[in-house]
Amino acid sequence: MKILVMNAGSSSLKYQLIDMATEEVVAIGLCERVGSEDSFHKYGLDDNERKIEVHLKDHHDAVQAAIDALIDPADGAIKSLDEIDAVGHRVVHGGEYFSSSVLIDQDVLDKVKECSKLAPLHNPAGIMGIEACADIMGDKPQIAVFDTAFHQTMPARSYMYPLPYELYETERIRRYGFHGTSHRYVAERAAAMLDKPIDELKIITCHLGNGCSITAVDKGQSVDTSMGFTPLEGLMMGTRCGNIDPAIVTYLIGELNMTPAEANDLMNKKSGLLGVSGLSNDLRDVRAAAEAGNERAILAYELYSYAVKRYIGSYVFSMGGIDAIVITAGVGENCDRMRRMILEGLDDLGIVLDAELNAKRGGERTISAANSKVKILIIPTNEELMIAKDVVELIG
């Protein structure tokens, strides 16, 4: 069975064709700068990767380019669209409507459209991807997999904000949480690595990439997460500030005469690692500068790691203890220095990092010391595979 996984961002489309018999990726591609003159399509596995400058005026063009590459008679991964059994779409926001993945019909599409208000950059792109697939591939089953769905199990004490209750009733202002597919994937893999049923485990999953979030997973269910009404809340990220005093926003607008859009831009695109270091949103650059003694780069490391440590602490308390901490995504999987800073000094709490194991590279692995009560695991995330698995489950 072959599943096409589509991930439409505001100006991009990533796709993978996965053969579920082997869970192998048989084709992969990326359309970037969709909607602008300098758009391009990069596709092909490893050494066969190629980049084509092609004008993609919208996501329909991008989906068409992807399909054309997949069935290219010269070197496409498949001969015809008949070989694709179904399509799984990453959809960012499912609001309170969706607590699991669903087969897309008109009602689902209407609800995703309604949630566009909550994710104005991402949901419209997802909708365009779904509509383009329906247009190009006819009645091929399409499944929506939501970033927010995994977190719908959170209790009210985790998802409500202490604002006037009417804002929840009328505007649905509450914590939704994001990166749900990644948190779910790594939590399930953690249970497999620990060889225990997930419903006997308390796990903290840390997704530390350009975007960062952390989730408390109790018995396989998300009970709290750091991202909120939008992905801005919580941890410090590549360019997002995460938690700050909300009064700073009114200060920026009232005292510095920023427009709400400028304040939003500052917090989402000019803060985090980039804003503090003044160098880059990429931790590799910040690391090089920190190792050369750059004080703001060192401060950026400290703020970033301390934010993660704080959250781990609060989730250990709120869950009444933990069995495992899982670290994933670009920063988490690759930066031993950051992992060390996050996890050092916790020995008395039974969280003991093995310095040697932490310094090694690799795939799924344990980096806690033998005497650590809490297991520390690195698990490379694989949202595409999780999406494809959901598709298989739904279409049987």
Ligand code: AMP
């Ligand atoms: P992601 O959003 O999961 O793709 O993560 C991307 C981020 O991971 C980049 O912006 C970098 O900050 C970080 N990253 C990737 N590789 C490394 C590395 N070797 N060392 C430190 N950070 C890395």
